[in-house]
Amino acid sequence: MTDAQAIVQFLEMLAAEGGAAxxxxxxxxxxxxxxxxxxxxxxxxxDAEALQRLGSEWMALSTTSVARKSSVLRRFFSFLEEEGVRTDDPSDALPRPGVRRALPRTLGHGDIDRLFEALEERRRDRHGDPLTLRLIALFxxxxGSGLRATELVSLPRxxxxxxxxxLILRGKGGRERLVPISDxxxxxxxxxxxxxPADxxxxxxxxxxxLSRVRLFQLVRELAAEAGIPPERISPHVLRHAFATHLLEGGADLRALQTMLGHADIGTTQIYTHVNSAHLVELVNAKHPLMDAARPAAAPAAPPEPC
Structure with missing residues (x-):
């Protein structure tokens, strides 16, 4: 099989099975x-030597570019092995630059509480005001569901x-996903x-x-200012990050979160595992089955003394 043929088949597989954009x-x-x-x-x-030469050709590129190219080639060689084109996978010879992904900005539970308190204050002060009701629905x-800004503003009536x-959304790459909506x-x-209007x-x-994404961004920052949160700390995407982070803190499954967020790659979802380490230790100590075995058994009750 030629390189050109293999590349076409690999990309077709990504499009058909992975829904790649x-x-x-x-x-x-x-x-x-x-x-x-x-x-x-x-x-x-x-072979491994050829891939090492390839890596040397990338030396002048940025760390991020080398990491991306290596990642693509690893998937490509894994595909060739799965399809029986090769009997081995030489991709371990590719460079592995230490790229650290930036953690997403997020908000604490107290910040979220202040935002929703500000919304409730608006509701009380402007009873029945349609724009207030719209803002509450947006937030x-x-x-509550971790929607992307574009997905949110373009929802059908x-x-x-x-x-x-x-609801069922069509997100990045045309992938459909089911998004739970709270009561x-x-x-x-x-x-x-x-x-x-009905029509x-x-x-x-x-x-x-x-509603435009720009206007949504403005509305979010306006409410943040009312709630006493620095507007530069917040955006629609930061609220999506907060949704993900707080679900994980509550014990949500990473795969379930991947589905809800519409991530094609679990690696993208794993960026949210920056949750509080103390919480994770507490979770293991409370939930892991070996913890019960490690606890000392209660001492048997002393026999009653003879009368």
Whole structure:
């Protein structure tokens, strides 16, 4: 099999099985074709020595670029082995630069409490105000379901049904996912929907289209200022990070979180495992079955003294 044929089949597999986005496929294809060119068309048959030479050719590139190229080639060689094109996987010879992913900005539970207290104060002061009801619905969906900003503002008017505690979204790469919707969020959306015309295509309309991401960003920062939170610390994406972080702190399963967030790669979700280490130790001590075995058995009761 030629390099060109193998690359096409690999990208087709990523598109069909992994739902990879078009831009991802273009980037992967570019990296693989570039590696093939450096090896004079011998990528499929490359051995460890050839891959070491390839790594030396990347020395002038940034650490991030080398890490990306190595990651793509590892997946490519794993694919070749799975398909029986090769009987071995030489990718251990590729460089492994120490790239540390930046932790996402997030908010503490106290920050979230202050935001929702500010929303409730608005509700009391502006009873029945449609814009307040809209803002409450937006925040309930951002923090309560972890939606991306684009997904949120472009929701169809009838995306949520009163009898269905979830919605189905088409996110990055055209991948569909099921997103649980809390009772609170459904109630907030129902309050807001009463003010949206029945023939309106968007749940959050604005002019002739839907609410823009820029306007959502502004609304989030305005409420943060009211709640006494520095506006530069918050954005719609920070609320999505808070959703993920707080679920993990509460003991949520990483795979379940990956599904809810719509991540194609579990590695992307694992960035949220920066949760408080003391909480994790407490979780292990409380939940691990060996902890019961490690605890000393209670001393037997002393026999009663003879009368």
């Amino acid at each position: 078009r831009n991802t496929l273009l980037a992967y294809g570019s990296d693989l074709r570039g590696a093939s060119a450096l090896l004079d068309g011998g990528l499929v048959a490359a 309930e969906l951002l923090y 009838h995306a949520l049904r009163g009898d269905r505690p979830f 609170r969020a459904r109630a907030a959306v129902a309050d807001w929907t009463a003010h949206v 309106q295509p968007w749940l959050f309309p604005s002019g002739h289209a839907h």
